[in-house]
Amino acid sequence: MNLRYSGRAQSDLTGILDYTEERSPQGAYKVKLAIKRTIETIAQNPNVGHRTGRIGTRGTPVGGYP
16 A cells, blocks of 8 residues: 655644654654554554544544544
């Protein structure tokens, strides 16, 4: 499966990591790792997660983070 980020997704990810980096570099590393693992899981299992109200879109929380 090919994985690609929308512009909004890339912007959101950058914002999340910038925000956490300012407050805790170690925390930012943990958040980045958790997001990376979740993305890898989605890439390997595209049907993982719950259906959203948007056709063709599924949601999956990042473990340990709201």
